[in-house]
Amino acid sequence: MEGIEPAALSDADEVERHPCPRCLAEPGSPCLSRSGAVAGTYHTGRFTKVDRLAKELRVPTSADRGPGQPWRPGTPPPTPIPADTASADIRIGYARCSHLGRVS
Template sequence: MDLTPDQAALAVERHDCPNCDAPAGSACRTRGGKTAAKYHTPRFVLVPALREELEIPVPADRLPGRVWKQGPALAVSCPRPAPSGW
């Protein structure tokens, strides 16, 4: 992995989790409603640089093992339309 653990976490959290439905900007959660200790595989394989990893731990500042709280919503950027060449 060429990314630091914090960079990997930010890259993973750009995507919604297909496993636990955690929204983009939030760590994964367990079935018991706590913050997961590691990101779910279906989520981190969405990041090409992390596809070969076996697991990606959730950083300590996301409080793994404690009650899950939704992180800040990520701003969605819309690509600008290409200029028309008229």
């Protein structure tokens, strides 16, 4: 039985962990346009804080955030794990079976 891996965060979840310097959106909310609607793409100053997205030219806002619609608060993002916290990964066991010496 293989270990269970934690669900990977989506681009939107990772971007929304940071505040936006342009539209002043708080962590946990998408970027907003001047009218207060959800912007179609995240502002550059925000998505470049995510290492794997830093070189992208644009990062579109996820469809479940309702781009173009008035923003409504949803589920808050998960809190980040502090860097000094020990990893929760634990090896439970190890087994090996060789079939070379097996008699049929």
